[in-house]
Amino acid sequence: MSTKPDISAAPLAVDYRVDQQIGFMLRQANQRHVAIFAARMGDKLTTMQWSALIKLREIQPSSQNQLGREIAMDAATTKGVIDRLVARGYVSTSPDPEDGRRVILSLTEAGDEAVERNLASAQTVTEETLAPLSVEERSTLLSLIRKLC
Numbered sequence: 001m002s003t004k005p006d007i008s009a010a011p012l013a014v015d016y017r018v019d020q021q022i023g024f025m026l027r028q029a030n031q032r033h034v035a036i037f038a039a040r041m042g043d044k045l046t047t048m049q050w051s052a053l054i055k056l057r058e059i060q061p062s063s064q065n066q067l068g069r070e071i072a073m074d075a076a077t078t079k080g081v082i083d084r085l086v087a088r089g090y091v092s093t094s095p096d097p098e099d100g101r102r103v104i105l106s107l108t109e110a111g112d113e114a115v116e117r118n119l120a121s122a123q124t125v126t127e128e129t130l131a132p133l134s135v136e137e138r139s140t141l142l143s144l145i146r147k148l149c
Helices: 022-040 047-059 064-070 075-087 109-130 135-148
Strands: 091-096 099-107
Touching: 022 047, 022 109, 047 064, 047 075, 047 091, 047 099, 047 109, 064 075, 064 099, 075 091, 099 109
Parallel strands: none
Antiparallel strands: 091 099
16 A cells, blocks of 8 residues: 555645746747747757857857856757857867867858858847837846846
């Protein structure tokens, strides 16, 4: 005979609705943003590829680990993103002369051109994502999200 309580008969918390939870709403907002991004960006870039390209342009040359930290990606995800960008000819890799275990990344000319081609689109994506908000609401939202990060 089991002494475990029958949780199937336990009442659900009446005040809890998944569609009112922050994680659910953030996921919906992110899905909307990603759809806008996919529709507006050229070169079939993903949001993670764009993040890697634009940040690498800013900080290059950079180790793969440093780039991943800068764009809040774990090492495995960063490696996959970089491998795809290398295959497309947008990023070059070279061994670090001071540490053979480390890979140094730089944008290629094609990578720099891809960034240039897509900068205006990236700005449009941000504008379209935030379009439902007033200027004051945008500022408030971004300030609050920064606190969560």
